[in-house]
Amino acid sequence: MLESTLQAFELLFTVRGLLFLGLGTVIGLVFGVIPGLGGTTAIALLIPLTFGMQPYEAITLMGGIMGSVSFGGSITAILINTPGIAPAAATCFDGYPLAQQGKAGLAIGAAGAASSLGGLLGVVVLIAVIPLAKQIVLLFGPPEFFMLAIMGLSAIALSTGGRFLRGLIAGLAGLLLSFVGYDSVSGGIRFTGGIEYLWDGIALVPALTGLFAISEMINLSVKGGTVVTSGQANVAITRVMDGVRAVFTHYRVTLRGSLIGTFIGAVPGVGGTVAAFLSYASTLHADKDPASFGKGNIKGVIAPEAANNAKDGGALIPTLAFGIPGSAEMAIFLGVLVLHGMEPGPMLLIEHQGMVFTLILALSASCVLATVMGLAVTRQLALITLVDVHVLVPAVVALSLVGVYALNNNIGDVLIAFAFGGLGYLMIRFQYPRITMVIALVLGELAERGFHQSMMMSDGAISVFFTRGISAVLFAITALILVAPAARLLNEYLRSRARGVKPRAAAATPALQGRGARLVVPALVLALALAMIAWTYGHEPRTRLVPALTAWTLLIFALLDLAAATGTRPGRFIAALFTGSLAGPEGDDGKPQPSRRVLAACAWVTGYLIAVLLVGFHLATPVYVALFVITRGRMSLRKGLLAAAATEGFIAVTFEWLMQFQLYRGLLFG
């Protein structure tokens, strides 16, 4: 082991080694910062280019990307409330409020330091458990995966703040969406409506890009102005070092986040979004002052950031032990190994120890390098928050759709991102937390598969979940997670009753006035639940069981939500029962949004999409950006052309020239 470590050091600290590390880190940061692009896309696009490289060069490049991409994603999350990559979603909760208060430097400093430290801790844990990696991986079978998924899902209950009911509804709807496509357990195809694209299910990256980036851009363009609302003339990126120090002051938060991240990272198919969210939720609940979260608590930045980067070390555990990828990036990285003649599996660590340590070393070096690089350009990046949103919006929309297309070379992915963009905007406006839908989308398949496989293992005995040690422990934790806040809510309600305080009314839905309009969205959710229940009956029992159960549960909560929205006496009771005082991240400013502006914002995105479908990205993008800047932003022709040239230039250089990737050319020219 020592010999391979030394060998890895020797390989990395050569001119070429450092060059590839630096290149990987820069690519990772850029792909992290831009919504819609991410580590998976970067690695996938670079695979063909690694043909001509030495294996260790390719591995150093990939390690550089994996180590840096999450910090890149967090910068965007903090500055414009849009995660650059999905795992940074939890960073928005407290990072963005800090940016709005003019403390972006503090937040980014903390995010950077927490990322570095988390990444390093993840790697330390990895190296410590490598000798035991196989045994650890074998401890987790289908019952444990099921319980882990349920634990993750139940954490939804922790952090939906005042919108507990709507958090559950968004989660259940997310579960239903995760069931779309081919069910490999039963061999049945569900809820595709005959659309072949959907056989492979709803692709995660496009869906998350839509939910987080596109929706936020619609929201921003309706609002107008700049990101920084408090009217400061310049964003002072100061106190970066204070942020770094905070990570050490709150070392417990950092440590807990890193451990959660490593652990969740090691579970195949769960990934960074859930890890960061769980870390955030558990920090919030362990804190003496949970109400301060969601309003710019620095601990709310440190927790998800530490977890987010630590997960890469964790994801390497199953990858190295058995060749089972622990994350989406790892899955594609395995393809790189195979191309270079190294077969992933239990022999990898024995036959190619030097390569493995090169990767580990590159990963850890990149975590630190990314932070240094990121902090060096933070001041420049922060200027984004002063840019008129009418320049920001078309650029981000275009770049994220391009990125979504580049991942799988599939225009269907772009349509999914668009659809989820609309859905995400509705969720922002009507206060259904998007994060719970995302957690459910990620975990739904794992939960269902784990359940069916456990049943097949035990010949149908449900006891399999409680007789296995780890599964039983996970069940106990889940029960605690669910019971604790419920007890707290009930207690609070009873106490407020005893004091004679009237239960708070359900939060008014700002966009629409009047009782009739308020009922529209809950009624739509109810209709969706009914439709899904009906739809499940077309399938055989095993294909149907879990989706049907989910749809019926959704029906119950949709009825409660509808009742709460009526504002009648029982409605107010339901609303009060499900409205806790727990912190509520992902708030909406509550200002009314005139429907004319909303329709216009949606029409622009739709117009761009249609143009892309017809004439391809290269023609549609500059025209869309220029027109948007000039007409919506009422800026000069020169500014419009400049924005268009910058956006299209970046797309053309990055994809067509550097990555040798051909973007969609449109129906008319394809």
Next chain:
Amino acid sequence: MSGIRTLGIVAVATLSLSLAAQARAAFPEKDITIIIPFSPGGGMDTTPRAIAGPMSKYLPNNVKVIPKNIPGAGGRRGYAELMRSAPDGYTISIINFPGAAIPSLTGEKVTYDINKFVWVARLSNSAYLIASAGKNDAISKFNDLKKLGRPVKMTHTGYGSTAYSAAGIVRDAMGIESTPLTGYKSSQEYIVGMIRGDGDATIAPVESFYKFVASGDVKALVTFEAKSTLPGVPTVRSLGYEELEGLGVDRIVAAPPGTPDSVRRIISEAIMKAIQDPEAQAWAKKVRRPFDPMDTDEVTAYLNKSIAFYTKYKSSLLKRD
């Protein structure tokens, strides 16, 4: 860059002035896409990728062969895409056989017709092997599978997959009753599932097991190869099931229905040469996935025979719980 390429193409065109060469240079004029109906990383992905590069050397006009993954629904999405593609030779696909044939044999409605595909070449064949976990003392040799006193639990990707179907044939031809444990993402995953103890045994291509046998995590019970590549492991023939010899997965290159004869021959020839290319051979040696090539005529005859075999065992392929 494109200027240099244009120059190159012009140079090639000038050099090939003979009539015969001109007639052949008509195809291909542009890059060829090879659909991979599976996710990156497995044998169905890496095998075509390994020859895609060298193929360019042996195709007229030195056009490139570009792999494109269209994963989903056990390959059905990719096959449907091939079915729809223009029969001009610019879109071909790697096919998992018998994987692609099973759905229609079992009566599933599919949006492609395997009998209409044009067979271009076979890249390789992986015979199956049945294995149990290294630590499982109850199952150490093939006959132990019959002595469990209950059906053997076999881990699989899912109904309709080749391993699932093979388990059905094994049941009917070898008398091994089994219940499936489905839902794993890849052979890698279901082998690890079996090692973990989710199930008792599993069936997968021999190559997938090498590394697990080397690490001691897996015991090989019987191989469907003609000659065992793992020392001491009995072949199906030696156990008296010679009809099952060669049961496994073929990696076949197919073209859309109606692809002209001249076109499939040009591609087939390029594939045959690419397989012999030192680059491809070096790769095959390194990852222990040897090629077992057949040209377009050989593979067409071979598949006619294979389809007849699976049609005979049609009822074995059906869904079971």
